Amino acid sequence: MKEKNKEIWLAGGCFWGVQAYFSNIDGVTRTSVGYANGRGKNPSYHEIQYTGHAETVSVEYNSDKVGLQTILEYFFHIIDPTLINKQGNDVGTQYRTGIYYKDEADRIIIEKFVKRQQKKYIVPIAVEISPLENFFQAEEYHQDYLKKTPGGYCHIDLNSLPEFQTLEEEYFKPAKKDLKSKLTDIQYMVTQENSTEPPFDNEYWDNHKKGIYIDVVTGEPLFISNDKFDSGCGWPSFSKPISENVLIKKTDDKHGMARTEVRSKLGDSHLGHVFTDGPINKGGLRYCINSASLKFIPENEMKDKGYSKYIKLLDK
Numbered sequence: 001m002k003e004k005n006k007e008i009w010l011a012g013g014c015f016w017g018v019q020a021y022f023s024n025i026d027g028v029t030r031t032s033v034g035y036a037n038g039r040g041k042n043p044s045y046h047e048i049q050y051t052g053h054a055e056t057v058s059v060e061y062n063s064d065k066v067g068l069q070t071i072l073e074y075f076f077h078i079i080d081p082t083l084i085n086k087q088g089n090d091v092g093t094q095y096r097t098g099i100y101y102k103d104e105a106d107r108i109i110i111e112k113f114v115k116r117q118q119k120k121y122i123v124p125i126a127v128e129i130s131p132l133e134n135f136f137q138a139e140e141y142h143q144d145y146l147k148k149t150p151g152g153y154c155h156i157d158l159n160s161l162p163e164f165q166t167l168e169e170e171y172f173k174p175a176k177k178d179l180k181s182k183l184t185d186i187q188y189m190v191t192q193e194n195s196t197e198p199p200f201d202n203e204y205w206d207n208h209k210k211g212i213y214i215d216v217v218t219g220e221p222l223f224i225s226n227d228k229f230d231s232g233c234g235w236p237s238f239s240k241p242i243s244e245n246v247l248i249k250k251t252d253d254k255h256g257m258a259r260t261e262v263r264s265k266l267g268d269s270h271l272g273h274v275f276t277d278g279p280i281n282k283g284g285l286r287y288c289i290n291s292a293s294l295k296f297i298p299e300n301e302m303k304d305k306g307y308s309k310y311i312k313l314l315d316k
Contacts, residue, residue, distance in 0.1 A: 004062050004063050004064045005029070005060060005061075005062060005063075006060070006061055006062075006063045006068065006103075006106075007058060007059065007060045007061075007102070008059050008061075008068060008071060008099065008100070008101060008106065009036055009056050009057070009058050009059070009098075009099070009100035009101070009132050009135060010022070010056065010057050010059055010071075010075050010098070010099060010100075011036060011054040011055060011056040011057075011096060011097055011098035011099075011100070011128070012057070012075060012078060012079045012087060012097055012156075013055070013079065013086075013087025013088055013090050013095045013097070013155050013156075014055060014087070014088065014090050014095065014153070014154070014155050015033040015034075015055040015056060015057050015138070015142070016033070016142070016145040016146050016152065016153065016154060017078075017146065017154035017155055017156040017158065018033075018057045018078065018156070019031045019032075019033050019057045019143075019144065019145070019146075020144075020145075020146040020147070020154065020158055021074070021078055021156060021158060022057060022059050022071075022074070023144075024158075025061075025066065025071075025074060026065060026066060027061050027062050027064075027065030027066025027070075028059060028060070028061045028066065028071075029060050029061060029062055030058075030060040031057055031058065031059055031060070032057070032058045032137060032138075032143060033055070033056070033057055033058075033137075033138045033142050033143060033145075034056055034057075034058060034135050034136050034137045034138045035048050035051075035053035035054070035055065035056065035094075035135070035136045035138060036053060036054050036056035036098070036100055036132060036133075036134065036135045036136075037052070037053065037054060037056075037098070037100060037128075037130060037132065037133045037134060037135075038051040038052035038053025038054070038134070039051050039052050039053075041134070041136065042136050043136060044139070045138065045139060045142065048094045049092050049093070049094055052093055053094060053136070054093070054094055054095075054096050054098050054128075055094050055095060055138075056098070056100065056135065058135060059071060068106055068109050068110070069109060069113055072099070072109075072110065072113045072114075073113075075099070076117060077245075078156045079097050079127075081097060081114075081117065081121070081125045081126060081127045082121055082123045082124070082125060082126055083097070083126060084096070084126045087155055088155025088156070089155060090155060096126075096128060097126065097127045097128065098127060098128035098129070098130065099114075099127060099128070099129050099130075100128075100130055100131065100132040100133075100135075101129075101130075101131060101132060102131065102132050107129070107131075110129055111129060114127060114129065146158075170220075171215070171218040171219050171220040171266050171267070172218060173217055173218050173266065173267045173268070174217070176192075179192060179217065182217075183216065183217070184292070186292045187216055187292045187293070189292075190270060190290045190292040190293055191216065191217055191267070191269035191270055191271075191292070191293050192269075192270075193270075194261075194270045195270075196272075196290060197235075197290050197291060197292050198234075199233060199234025199235055200234035201234075202234075202235065202236075202290065202291035202292065203291040203292075203294075203296075204236045204291040204294060204296055205234055205235050205236055205291060206230075207228075207236070207296060208225075208228075209225065209296070209298055209299075210225045210226075210298070210299045210314050211224075211225050211296055211297050211298040211299045211301075211302065211314075212224055212225070212242075212296070212297050212302055212307050212310050213225070213228075213236070213238075213289075213294045213295070213296055213297075214294065214295050214296075214297060214307075215264040215266070215267045215269050215271075215293065215294070215295075216269070216292070216293055216294055216295045217264070217267040217269045218264065218266055218267035218269070219295075219306075220246060220264055220265070220266050220267055221242050221246065221307060221310055222241055222242060222246055222247070222264060222271070222294070223236075223238045223241055223242060223287070223289070223294075224242055224310065224313045224314065225314065226313060226314060227239045227240050227241075227282070229278075229279060229282070231278070231286055231288070233286075233288055235272065235288050235289060235290060235291070236288075236289045236290075236291055236294065237278070237286050237287065237288055237289070238286075238287040238289065239278055239279060239282035239283055239285060239286070239287070240282070240283060240285065240287070241287065242310065242313070245265065246264065246265050247262055247263065247264065247265060247271075248262075248263045248264070248265055248268070249261065249262055249263075249274065250263065252273065259273045259275075260273060260274050260275075261273055262274050262287060262289070264293075269293055270290075270293065271287075271289050271290060271293045271294075272287065272288045272289040272290050272293065273287075273288050274286065274287050274288070275288060299311065299314055
């Protein structure tokens with residue numbers, strides 16, 4: 001049982017919001033706030049700007065329910081990892097970002113994760129990665145501060161813990177050599193080579209069944225049938241994705257046009273483009289998506305195939 005209980009220490013700016021955020025994550029068993037990796041013992045809140053301690057949250061979690069990589073993905077969701085000694089409106093060394101560990105095996109996971117994240121940023125990631133040298137519990141009034149003081153100061157959006165956030169450890173992209181055998185020719189050309197399938201001659205353009213559309217490469221959930229509409233363009237059209245965080249949008253100026261390309265977040269599959277000529281009553285956007293990028297799971301198969309939490313979206 002002890003092996004299942006793990007602990008990591010995260011510095012992400014003001015620790016009030018970071019603690020409140022991680023307290024709501026399934027698998028996290030306990031959180032506490034304190035001061036880490038500075039000089040001297042038992043500093044007070046008003047001393048840490050001089051002692052070099054960082055406002056830090058101790059996150060204890062059940063590794064059978066949530067892995068360290070998932071914890072880190074949530075962490076990067078609420079910080080700007082490129083800022084130095086600053087998060088939100090708070091400035092100073094006590095507000096630096098950091099990931100502190102005791103287990104050497106955790107260091108390997110952390111470094112690999114941050115290396116992958118760096119590909120998303122032009123400037124260097126400034127998150128401190130270090131063994132935990134010391135951690136002193138903060139004063140009692142800081143513990144669970146936002147539970148005691150609803151509406152108190154918080155530099156992060158506590159509603160930003162998305163129910164339908166997709167995580168790297170849930171959906172894997174096969175190696176490129178394996179994709180050739182996994183995908184059909186048109187699926188490979190569209191998802192991996194940015195091709196476009198012909199309109200009105202693809203699998204889902206006129207599919208009206210209830211269910212979920214997932215990335216054909218990784219299985220990552222992307223769109224729900226409730227948001228599909230007939231745009232007349234000959235490709236599947238959606239007014240929105242399941243969540244904005246499942247997509248990556250890029251400027252596409254090929255073919256003499258200025259368009260916004262849409263790719264899946266985890267699989268980096270080319271999906272299609274998003275336009276601003278969608279139904280006004282649905283938000284005004286049209287996600288024009290290649291059928292070859294998608295796999296459709298009908299409602300009656302969603303539970304057995306691991307998409308049960310998305311079923312309630314079909315009832316809206």
